[in-house]
Amino acid sequence: MLLTLPDRHSGYFGLELHSFSEHAGSKRFEINPQKKKRFEIICNVTGLEMCDLAVLTVRLVRSFEHRNFKPVVxxxxxxxxxVEEFISFVTQDVSTRAGLPPPFKKFDYDTMKIIHQxxxxxxxxxxxxxxxxxxxxxxxxxxxxxxxxxxxTELAFFKMADYEKFKANPQTEW
Structure with a gap:
């Protein structure tokens, strides 16, 4: 298999792929077995499939009226x-995360919404x-x-009852 990578000086060059291994969700490709150089690529070689792993920012919304939120990456x-697995993971992580004030740790979040893609x-x-x-x-x-x-992607994590109440009367307090 021929893998094409960009060369910073002369455009593109092709390298022959000699071996492939997968470890913890990332894929390793050994390009030159004589020099034992390795390149770690998180996406599939074909480029047709999306990356398996992502970086997400979750905005913990405690109060819509007071615009009280904390972002967590x-x-x-x-x-x-x-969605249930991710909500469960974030809920468990938030309750034990250092650096978050106790009101954010103990809040009953139940819904996620996409803020920004x-x-x-x-x-x-x-x-x-x-x-x-x-x-x-x-x-x-x-x-x-x-x-x-x-x-x-940025997500908001909030309590649906608070969101519906704020949506019915979107007044902020300062």
């Missing part, structure tokens, strides 16, 4: 896991947009990728 998130326009809302709930709220029983979550 998660690396190496598997996009093929279900990579290469898309951002909303002018300070916490999150109140529109397109049917398409942007992550549905139970769905995989993250199927819900539109991709690498570098």
């Amino acid at each position: 998660y690396k190496d998130v598997n996009l093929d896991q279900t 990579p290469h898309g326009a951002k909303t002018n809302e300070l916490v999150m947009s109140l529109e397109d709930d049917e398409t942007l709220i992550l549905r139970d029983g769905c995989r993250l990728r199927a819900c539109g979550v991709a690498n570098e």
